[in-house]
Amino acid sequence: MNILVQKFGGTSLSTVEARAHVIEHIQDALALNYKLVVVVSAMGRKGEPYATDTLLDLIRNNGNQLPPREKDMLLCCGELISAATLCSLLGSNGIQAAVLTGAQAGITTNDEYGNAQIMSIQPQRIVDLLEQGNVVIVAGFQGQTSHGDLTTLGRGGSDTSATALGAALQAEMVDIFTDVDGILTADPRIVSDAKRLPVVSYMEICNMAHYGAKVIHPRAVEVAMNALIPIRVRSTFSKDPGTLVTMADTTYDSNESIQDRIVTGIANFDKITQIRVNAGEGVYDLQLKVFKAMAQNHISVDFINVNPSGVVYTVFDDEAQKAIRILNELGYKPLTASQCAKVSIIGGGMNGVPGIMAQIVEALTEEDINILQSADSNTTIWVLIQGQDMAKAVRALHKKFQLHS
Numbered sequence: 001m002n003i004l005v006q007k008f009g010g011t012s013l014s015t016v017e018a019r020a021h022v023i024e025h026i027q028d029a030l031a032l033n034y035k036l037v038v039v040v041s042a043m044g045r046k047g048e049p050y051a052t053d054t055l056l057d058l059i060r061n062n063g064n065q066l067p068p069r070e071k072d073m074l075l076c077c078g079e080l081i082s083a084a085t086l087c088s089l090l091g092s093n094g095i096q097a098a099v100l101t102g103a104q105a106g107i108t109t110n111d112e113y114g115n116a117q118i119m120s121i122q123p124q125r126i127v128d129l130l131e132q133g134n135v136v137i138v139a140g141f142q143g144q145t146s147h148g149d150l151t152t153l154g155r156g157g158s159d160t161s162a163t164a165l166g167a168a169l170q171a172e173m174v175d176i177f178t179d180v181d182g183i184l185t186a187d188p189r190i191v192s193d194a195k196r197l198p199v200v201s202y203m204e205i206c207n208m209a210h211y212g213a214k215v216i217h218p219r220a221v222e223v224a225m226n227a228l229i230p231i232r233v234r235s236t237f238s239k240d241p242g243t244l245v246t247m248a249d250t251t252y253d254s255n256e257s258i259q260d261r262i263v264t265g266i267a268n269f270d271k272i273t274q275i276r277v278n279a280g281e282g283v284y285d286l287q288l289k290v291f292k293a294m295a296q297n298h299i300s301v302d303f304i305n306v307n308p309s310g311v312v313y314t315v316f317d318d319e320a321q322k323a324i325r326i327l328n329e330l331g332y333k334p335l336t337a338s339q340c341a342k343v344s345i346i347g348g349g350m351n352g353v354p355g356i357m358a359q360i361v362e363a364l365t366e367e368d369i370n371i372l373q374s375a376d377s378n379t380t381i382w383v384l385i386q387g388q389d390m391a392k393a394v395r396a397l398h399k400k401f402q403l404h405s
Contacts, residue, residue, distance in 0.1 A: 001130060003171040004034040007041075007140065007162035010051060011179045012236040013082050014044035021236050022086065023093055025177065026135060028239075030095070035130040037169065039140040039162040040086060042078025050081045052141075068113035072142075072152045076101070079139035079158070087137055097135040100125065102161060103150065105136075106168070107143035115154035116143060121168035138165065156217020163220040167227030174229055176216055177236040182243035183208065183215055185403040186266040190391045193404040199244045200264055207346045207380045208267045221245065262356070263347035263401040266394050270341035270387045272302070273320035274372055277327060277334050278310040286332075287311055293326050303342065303373060303384060312373060314340065314384065337372060341390035344382050345397060351378040363400035369393050 006029065008022050029036050046053035055074055059066045066074070083099045090097040106123045109116035129136045140158030143151050153160050159176060166174040183205060184194040200208075202225035209218040215233055224231050224245070234242030279286040287306050294301050294315075299322065303314040315323050317338060327334045350356050357374075360381060364371060369392065373384040385393055398404065 001035045001127075002033065003037065003130070003166075003169050004029050004032075005037045005039065005162050005166040005169070005171045005174045006177060007039040007158060007175065008086075008177045008236065009158065009179070010041045010044050012177050013040060013086065014048060018236060019086070019089060022177070023089060025175075025236070026090065026095065027093070030135070034172075036135045037126060037130070037165060037171070038086065038135060038137045039158055039165065040079055040082040040137060041140050041158040043082050043085070050078050052078050069149060072113045072116075073150050075152050076139070076142045076150050079141050083137045083139045090135060090137075095135055096133050097137055098129045099137045099139070100129075101139050102142035103144035103148075105138045105165065107161065107164070109143040109145060109151045109153070111145045111147075111149065111151065113149075113151055116145075116151035118143060118153070118160070118164050119146075121164055123165065123168045126165070126169065156220060159217045159220035160223060163224040163227075163229065163231065166229045167223055170227075171229060173232060174224060175232045175234055175242075176220075177234050178215060179236065180215060180233075181235045181238060181240050182233050183245075184265070186394055186398050187268065190268070190394045191266075191398045191404075194398070195404060196240075197243050197264065198241075199246070201247065201348050202245060203379055204264045204346055204348050205245050207344065207377075208265055216245075262349040262353055263345055263403065264349075265346050265403065266397050266401075267344040267346060268341060268390055268394050270339070270390050271317040272314045272340050272342060272384075273317050273323075274303075274312065274314050274337040274340050274384060275320070275323060275327070275334050276310065276312045276336070277332050279308070289330060290327065290332070293330060294323065297322065297326055299323050299326075303375060303382065305373065305375070314342070314373075337386075339387040340372065340384055341387040341393075342382055342384055343390065343393050343397065344380055345401070346380045348379050350381070357381060359400055360397065363396040364393055367392050367396045369396070 012018050042052045044051040087097045087099045106121050108120045109118055126136050140161040141153050163174050182196040186194040188194045206218045206221045231245040232242050290311055299319050301313045305312040369389045371383050375382045
């Protein structure tokens with residue numbers, strides 16, 4: 001079968017007008033003779049009746065003592081409401097459809113409630129329904145353990161559901177529909193002339209998603225990359241082809257190839273704190289003690305620099321005081337810089353090209369922006385700066401690398 005997976009996010013399903021666009025995209029895919037699997041998120045965002053955050057507020061406002069297993073049972077409801085609503089709409093448009101929960105779709109996970117990992121997918125029930133002529137609507141963000149308990153997949157879980165099902169079904173493509181026209185060179189709220197990227201590699205979009213771009217979750221991209229399933233990131237509200245995410249060495253009809261583009265985009269996120277712990281003379285176990293303490297207290301660390309004189313790393317602002325208290329209890333006197341921002345310069349073509357860091361430093365120096373810390377890989381260079389300089393830095397780097405053209 002020629003299978004297409006479409007995933008629609010919460011904003012795509014939150015209003016009557018938005019759902020009309022969803023129906024059009026489904027009709028377009030059926031007109032191209034695809035067998036269609038549609039993965040849905042919960043409707044809307046926080047404050048709207050069926051959004052995931054609204055369901056979480058029910059718990060917070062009623063004792064806030066729901067165990068993780070039972071919390072996942074509640075959170076699975078939002079996607080089921082979306083799936084049933086869409087099924088009804090398809091029926092009213094003469095389109096035969098059937099709804100499956102994540103469990104009924106064959107998704108088995110571990111028992112890490114709230115952030116479960118997919119262990120296996122047995123999609124035979126989906127295949128049977130497709131062969132019977134159905135559009136198969138699957139509730140995203142959810143699965144079940146081997147014991148039959150409901151689980152949720154954590155942040156970006158519906159994206160992961162879509163690409164994992166695409167891989168299991170050997171789909172031709174996975175379309176991720178959202179409220180933007182594709183993947184842009186920078187956050188359009190910061191850079192007014194940010195451009196849509198027609199094509200990016202899996203690795204580039206993984207890095208962009210990890211470091212601030214919120215269009216698609218990196219775990220979903222990694223699943224698609226491992227299965228070599230192309231992804232298109234598209235707008236629900238237009239017919240624009242969006243951005244194709246695929247292998248970097250694929251040949252395209254486009255005049256632009258991934259490998260010829262040194263810098264692809266700029267990503268950013270803020271509200272992080274830099275922590276510096278200096279080792280005293282003759283102290284050689286500081287690194288072990290610091291990072292073991294962070295791990296034991298479930299504090300996520302990032303932007304790590306280790307050297308003989310000590311360690312430097314970052315944590316989220318809302319975990320900084322906890323981290324500082326732990327370090328004080330160990331007898332250390334950490335130096336901190338709060339309200340920082342991490343700006344990432346990403347491009348599959350930068351590896352081995354001289355002068356990229358020089359251009360970054362030049363762009364930031366021209367704007368009187370101090371670099372607090374930096375790191376790099378073969379496709380990404382990160383700089384840590386004061387949060388108040390984040391927007392100015394993103395615009396300066398976007399201009400320096402001519403991403404607007």
